[in-house]
Amino acid sequence: MVDNPFQTPEAQILRTHQAEIVSQHLRDLLTDPSRPRSMTLTAGPLTVDFSRMLGNTTTLELLGSLADALRVPERLKAMVSGEVVNVTEQRAALHTALRADHDAHITVDGADVMPDVTQTADAVSAYVEAVRSGARRGATGERLTDVVVIGIGGSDLGPRMVTAATRSHHTGHVGVHFVANVDPAELDTTLAPLDPASTLVVIISKTFTTVETLANAATARTWLVDSVGETGLTNHVCAVTTAVEAATAFGVPEDAVFGFRDWVGGRYSLSSAVGIGIEFAVGPEGMRSLRQGMRWVDDALLADPWQPNAAVLLGMLDIWYTEYFGATTKAVIPYSQDLALLPSHLQQLQMESNGKSVTADGRPVAWPTSPIVWGAPGTNGQHAFFQLLHQGTTLVPVDLIGVDSIAGSDRANLLQANLLAQAAALALGRTATDLRAAGVSEALIPHKEMPGDRPSTLIWLPDLSPSSVGALVALYEHATAVAGFAWGINPFDQWGVERGKELAGDLLPAVAGGAIPDDTDASTEASLRHLRGS
Numbered sequence: 001m002v003d004n005p006f007q008t009p010e011a012q013i014l015r016t017h018q019a020e021i022v023s024q025h026l027r028d029l030l031t032d033p034s035r036p037r038s039m040t041l042t043a044g045p046l047t048v049d050f051s052r053m054l055g056n057t058t059t060l061e062l063l064g065s066l067a068d069a070l071r072v073p074e075r076l077k078a079m080v081s082g083e084v085v086n087v088t089e090q091r092a093a094l095h096t097a098l099r100a101d102h103d104a105h106i107t108v109d110g111a112d113v114m115p116d117v118t119q120t121a122d123a124v125s126a127y128v129e130a131v132r133s134g135a136r137r138g139a140t141g142e143r144l145t146d147v148v149v150i151g152i153g154g155s156d157l158g159p160r161m162v163t164a165a166t167r168s169h170h171t172g173h174v175g176v177h178f179v180a181n182v183d184p185a186e187l188d189t190t191l192a193p194l195d196p197a198s199t200l201v202v203i204i205s206k207t208f209t210t211v212e213t214l215a216n217a218a219t220a221r222t223w224l225v226d227s228v229g230e231t232g233l234t235n236h237v238c239a240v241t242t243a244v245e246a247a248t249a250f251g252v253p254e255d256a257v258f259g260f261r262d263w264v265g266g267r268y269s270l271s272s273a274v275g276i277g278i279e280f281a282v283g284p285e286g287m288r289s290l291r292q293g294m295r296w297v298d299d300a301l302l303a304d305p306w307q308p309n310a311a312v313l314l315g316m317l318d319i320w321y322t323e324y325f326g327a328t329t330k331a332v333i334p335y336s337q338d339l340a341l342l343p344s345h346l347q348q349l350q351m352e353s354n355g356k357s358v359t360a361d362g363r364p365v366a367w368p369t370s371p372i373v374w375g376a377p378g379t380n381g382q383h384a385f386f387q388l389l390h391q392g393t394t395l396v397p398v399d400l401i402g403v404d405s406i407a408g409s410d411r412a413n414l415l416q417a418n419l420l421a422q423a424a425a426l427a428l429g430r431t432a433t434d435l436r437a438a439g440v441s442e443a444l445i446p447h448k449e450m451p452g453d454r455p456s457t458l459i460w461l462p463d464l465s466p467s468s469v470g471a472l473v474a475l476y477e478h479a480t481a482v483a484g485f486a487w488g489i490n491p492f493d494q495w496g497v498e499r500g501k502e503l504a505g506d507l508l509p510a511v512a513g514g515a516i517p518d519d520t521d522a523s524t525e526a527s528l529r530h531l532r533g534s
C-alpha cells in the first residue's frame with residue numbers, strides 16, 4: 001500500500017502531462033478524425049467512447065500506468081479470486097462468482113463456492129418459474145399475479161433499476177413492485193390496489209436486521225394474514241438473506257428462503273438471489289442473460305496480458321477529474337427513461353463504496369476520494385440543470401448513456417439528437433467569435449458565451465436487454481472498485497452508515513411520545529418538541 005498514490009512517479013508524470021495538455025481545448029482536439037476510434041473501447045456488448053475526455057490517448061495510457069503502479073490489477077485479481085479484500089470486515093468481495101461459469105472453481109476459506117452459487121441460482125429460478133407458471137399458488141388457490149419486493153439500499157436500488165431498465169424485455173404476467181422507504185406512503189400505496197390472495201411478498205435483507213425493511217415486512221405480513229390467515233401465510237412470503245433462521249422465524253417457509261454469503265456486498269448483490277425481483281420480471285432465461293452480460297465485462301477485466309480496459313479507465317477517470325482537475329461531483333445522464341434509476345443505483349454503488357476518508361489500513365487520506373454522484377435522465381436534465389453544466393463555475397464530468405435500439409420514431413430521433421448535441425455543446429462550447437458571426441448583440445455575448453471543454457464519457461448500450469443492462473452494471477461495479485483501490489481505500493465496507501441507524505433506534509421512543517433523553521442535543525430536542533406540537 002503506497003503512502004500517497006499521487007506522490008508516485010506515475011502520478012507525477014500525469015501531473016506533468018496535464019500541464020502539457022491543459023491548454024488544448026476539446027473544440028480543437030475534436031477536429032482530429034482519428035480521435036474517436038483511438039479513444040473508444042468495448043466492454044462486452046457496450047461501446048465506451050472516451051473521445052470527449054480532457055486529454056488524449058497518452059492520457060489513457062498514463063492512467064493505465066498509474067493503475068498498474070497502484071497495484072490495481074493485483075487488487076482486482078485478489079477480488080475475483082475470493083481473497084479478503086474487504087479488510088475491515090475480513091471478507092472477500094466475490095460478486096463476480098455470482099455470474100461465473102458454473103464449472104468455474106473459486107474458493108473462499110478453502111471451500112469452492114461455485115456449487116452453492118449454482119444451487120441457489122437454480123433454486124431461485126425454479127421458485128420463480130413455479131410462481132410465474134401458476135404451479136405455486138396462493139393459499140386460496142389463486143395465481144400469484146403480483147410480487148411486492150421489500151428491501152432498501154443494495155437490497156432495492158440495483159434490482160429496482162434493472163427491473164425498470166429491462167421493461168421492454170419483461171416476460172410472463174407477474175407484476176413486480178418495489179418498496180424501500182419506511183414512510184408508510186410507499187408500502188401503503190403499493191398494497192392498496194393489490195389483493196393479498198394473489199400477492200407474494202418478498203423480503204430482501206442481507207442481515208434481516210434493517211429496521212425499515214423489517215417494519216415494512218411486519219406491516220405486509222399483517223396485511224396478508226388478515227386475508228389468508230397464519231396458515232396461509234407460507235404461500236405468500238419469500239425471503240432473500242444471509243440470516244436464514246430469522247427469515248423462517250418470520251414465517252417464511254424454508255423452501256422460499258434463499259441465502260447468499262457475507263462476501264456479497266449489498267451494493268454489489270443484484271446478480272445474486274437479491275435480484276429475484278428482476279427474475280420475476282424477465283424470467284429465469286432473462287436472469288441468465290443478465291449474468292452473461294456481466295460475465296463478458298468480468299472476463300475483460302483481467303485479460304492476460306493485463307491491459308487497461310474500459311472498466312479500469314472509467315474508474316481511473318474519477319481519479320483524473322477529482323485529483324487533477326478538482327472536480328467534486330460527477331453527473332450520470334442516461335438518455336433513456338427506462339434507465340432513469342441508474343443514477344440512484346450508482347449513488348449507492350460509488351458513494352457508499354468510495355465516500356471514505358481513511359485508507360484501507362486506517363490512515364487519513366490527504367487526497368480527495370469519491371466525487372458526489374448525481375444525475376437524471378436526458379432530455380429532462382436539459383430543462384433542469386444543464387445550464388450549470390454548460391456555464392456554471394464548476395467542472396462536472398458527465399457520463400452520458402445512450403441506447404442504440406431507441407430508434408424508429410421521430411421522438412426517438414429527437415432523443416438521440418439531443419444526446420449528441422449536448423455532448424458536443426459541452427465539449428465545443430461557443431465562442432464570442434461564433435456568437436458575433438451569428439449576429440448576437442455585443443450586450444448579450446458575455447451571457448451567451450459557453451466555455452466548452454466540459455468532458456463527457458459516452459457509453460452506448462446496443463439495447464436494454466438483460467445482457468446489455470447487466471454489462472452496464474458490471475462496468476460500473478468494476479470502475480468503482482478500481483477507483484477505490486487506486487485511492488487506497490476499502491470500497492467494500494460502510495461503517496459511516498451505522499451511527500445513524502443507532503441514533504434512530506435511540507430516538508424512536510422519544511419520537512413516539514416517550515421521555516426525551518437528558519443528553520439530547522438542543523436541536524434534536526427542539527425538533528422533537530416541534531413534532532409534538534409544543
Ligand code: F6P
Pocket residue numbers: 152153154155204205206207208209210213266267352494497
Ligand atoms: O446502507 C447501509 C446498508 O447496510 C447497505 O450497505 C445495504 O445495502 C442496506 O443497508 C440494506 O442492508 P440489508 O440488505 O442488510 O437490509
